[in-house]
Amino acid sequence: MLVEEKDALKERLKEIFGYSQFRGNQERIIRNLLDGRNTFVIMPTGAGKSLCYQLPAMINDGLAIVISPLIALMKNQVDQMNAYGVNARFLNSTLSKGEITRLKKECMNGNVKLLYVAPESLNKEETIEFLKKVNVSFVAIDEAHCISEWGHDFRPEYRRIKSMIHNLGEMPVIALTATATPKVQIDIQKNLQMEEADVFMSSFNRKNLYYEVRPKKETKKQLIKFLKDNKGKSGIIYCLSRKKVEEIAQLLNVNGFKAAPYHAGLDPDVRMKNQDDFLNEEVDIICATIAFGMGIDKPDVRFVVHYDVPKSLEGYYQETGRSGRDGLEGHCLMFYSHNDLSKLEKFNKDKPVQERENARILLQEMEYYAESPVCRRRQLLHYFGEEFKEENCGMCDNCVHPRERFDGTDYVQLVLRSVKQTNERFGLNHLVHVIRGVEDEYVKSYGHFDLEVYGKGGDEDADFWKSVIRQTLIFQYLEKDIDNIGALKITQKGEEFLKNPYAIELARDHDFTTEIEEEEESAEKAPVSAKSYDVKLFELLKNLRKKIAKEKNLPPYVIFQDPSLEEMATTYPTTKEEMAQVNGVGMGKVNKFGKEFLEVIEKYVEDNDIETASEVVVKSSVNKSKTKISIIQQIDRKIDLEEIAESTRLTFEDLLTEIENICYSGTKLNLNYYIDQVLDAHKQDDIHDYFMSAETDSLEHALNDDSIADYSEEEIRLMRIKFMSEYAN
């Protein structure tokens, strides 16, 4: 019997929609609804939510009502259903009186199977009166997250749905959404009074999407570079304002890309045309405000760029979700800056207090996400209440270019102890104050300065502790208290860790604050996608480097390091000046080795019609910090390194690091006066010989090499600087 039923359902699927299989939870959901049970569906965009109410509507007697907030999409969906031969209609404010009268008649005759209704139409007395006379089979609430004011797309009229449909008598309700944090889920169920509903949650993991966040710096140049690497592919670029949309669309057209703008300020005809052009691949790229994309089902969108920071992670997830729907490549790139956050915050200024506060919390989550060193996928899934079990997803910038780790065991312990001692009733900021010993009003009024943990973490700054707490949350030692907003509680895992601590590795957040001042450093730190340079040119340059290295009898890394070649394969320098701007390359190096590289790049650029660095914004010259300049000057005056360390207030080790940075960014330094004092000639030769034959200049390799096992790290580093200065600069 059961088997037969199963087949019957599949037969209807095939008969009506032409599909031979259900996807994911579809079948279970549909059966649940057909059994007359309230059903709550959480399924990522593109997974096939609509079918979950469309098919039952066809099977049940009577009329199914679909409440949907997107009037613009109703027509599309109805057209689609009609094309399947299903009698579907919509009821919203775009219909004339006559049309409404006809529609009602048809519904009453029992011919219509699916009726899409806008929530504001449902709020009308006459609509309810009419629906009371119709045999309604069930109610579907699409985009159900609009019910919750904790979500990103709150619509007040959605909160009245329950009381409206209550008038229609007993019938099952199916609520569907593609985004709902655990808090929003609870809110939706409470509001619809369907706490007992069966919840069907599909995994939100979109395995084929690559997530990346880059500093919003020289953004146009970065964008053009990115688009060049993705030439001919279909993609969406989201901007915050209409003006920006226009500007970027124009920029792209000028640069030879086929792009069109899309935003609510455009003439409807133009807007429709641009959308169609994108769908029909007349244009490759659509630059759009977030008005674009709802209900767009283009399976082969290969990238989604957020030129500006989105307002919430929910929105971000939805928008990025429009890439790679066919399961193939989907690159999600976000440009991030604090400045954008402040702008967004300003937009909220005129909102009612509660709304403003909610918007602020959403923005803060966005900030945490962008700056966090933790796997992007893990963070996104955690946000939607799902645990990502793998160590490294291999498909996000933080996994592909992991940040340096440190032992976080003691830090996590201190955080958990603080949560415990404050009775699990406080949020992140207060905990940071307690840990750092900041005696503010709250600390005083709760007497928290008496706690054992108070001030124990005073050596680290507030950002550090915030980051530790967030990582503790994402790795589920702590969790948010759903009933008490903002408060953090210890999980089972956290309790176990407190009882039997084990080693935990943490990483530091990305630092997006120094992006302007510290040109060189932020360039190093910027998470660079594995494919962000011209792979073909890079290979050519690498081959050339190999050839020159052989000729000159030097290890290749001495000539140019890989990151420098990658940068050349990104900015295409064709003059000496431009080449000297590349990180790790100074004029000295350009004069020494640059000529042939410039020739190769020039030819490549010509052969491939590429715009060069000089045509896109040229990087500003490297801004050497005061300390660096002081170090260089003192070395010129042959001052002992110990003394330089003292005058610049650096430890000796940090001084060496600074000197290495100087040397690796192409400045020639002569440390012989110092090295000759601390290492005799024969020792110098040993280390020199090692570097001459080594494959890489890696310190770690050098430290582990038997041939120089007797030398200290300091000696090896000094000699490496000497070596690089002599041969490479």
Ligand code: ADP
């Ligand atoms: P959502 O509303 O969840 O974003 P849709 O309902 O628009 O997703 O469905 C996305 C796409 O998947 C549509 O093109 C739809 O026709 C298709 N689809 C849905 N269910 C199936 C299925 N069982 N087999 C094949 N394709 C399906």
Ligand code: ZN
């Ligand atoms: Zn990852």
